[in-house]
Amino acid sequence: MKREASGCGSKPRRRGPFPDVTLEHVRVSCAHCANAECIKECPTGATFRAEDGFVLITQERCIGCGTCVDACPYGARYMRQVGQMLKADKCAWCYARVYEGQKPVCVEKCITGALLFGLSSDPAIKAALEEPGVDVYHPEYNTKPQLYRKSPRPRHNDVKVLAPNAAPSSMKHRAWAGEGHGRTCPKAAANTSTG
Numbered sequence: 001m002k003r004e005a006s007g008c009g010s011k012p013r014r015r016g017p018f019p020d021v022t023l024e025h026v027r028v029s030c031a032h033c034a035n036a037e038c039i040k041e042c043p044t045g046a047t048f049r050a051e052d053g054f055v056l057i058t059q060e061r062c063i064g065c066g067t068c069v070d071a072c073p074y075g076a077r078y079m080r081q082v083g084q085m086l087k088a089d090k091c092a093w094c095y096a097r098v099y100e101g102q103k104p105v106c107v108e109k110c111i112t113g114a115l116l117f118g119l120s121s122d123p124a125i126k127a128a129l130e131e132p133g134v135d136v137y138h139p140e141y142n143t144k145p146q147l148y149r150k151s152p153r154p155r156h157n158d159v160k161v162l163a164p165n166a167a168p169s170s171m172k173h174r175a176w177a178g179e180g181h182g183r184t185c186p187k188a189a190a191n192t193s194t195g
């Protein structure tokens with residue numbers, strides 16, 4: 001089981017057969033899969049899908065077993081200390097911000113505009129999804145991830161699209177703040193604090 005907190009970072013990935021191998025850095029964060037293994041494996045229901053399609057964690061129900069960390073084929077989950085316990089965490093697509101009509105922090109702060117976030121019905125998102133080379137990470141896992149990326153790509157011209165299923169207007173407000181879903185990821189918080 002992975003126990004270290006990893007935030008929402010990137011991982012190096014080798015691409016292509018030898019000798020035409022390239023190394024690229026792939027953003028690895030929760031893809032809010034439509035067929036999410038983490039939801040299936042969580043024994044307490046702490047991991048669940050919201051009505052709008054987001055995959056979220058109710059921290060109060062998390063017993064820190066780490067099953068979801070092992071179940072996620074992307075390594076998108078990690079454990080973090082909450083009081084005396086370790087609890088699971090992951091990218092929540094800045095749920096509270098999106099609910100309020102804002103963009104996720106990483107999308108807003110990215111200095112090259114490499115990140116896009118929105119509905120697949122949005123013309124800009126739709127156009128990005130139709131660009132050559134846009135795909136999901138490891139489609140063979142059959143988790144139906146909703147985090148897309150463009151590859152291969154020239155440096156600083158990457159396109160990643162986070163596209164939840166339903167319109168934000170359909171989101172039903174819940175006690176997210178009390179459940180901890182409004183937090184930002186550690187890296188995003190650090191980026192925010194340093195401007």
Ligand code: SF4
Nearest residue numbers: 030031033036038072
């Ligand atoms: S990326 Fe991993 S943690 Fe996120 S929904 Fe998919 S299986 Fe779950």
Ligand code: SF4
Nearest residue numbers: 042062063065066068
């Ligand atoms: S660590 Fe928490 S969220 Fe993950 S499977 Fe266990 S109870 Fe569910």
Ligand code: SF4
Nearest residue numbers: 008091104106185188
């Ligand atoms: S800033 Fe929000 S959307 Fe971006 S990686 Fe962190 S939690 Fe996920």
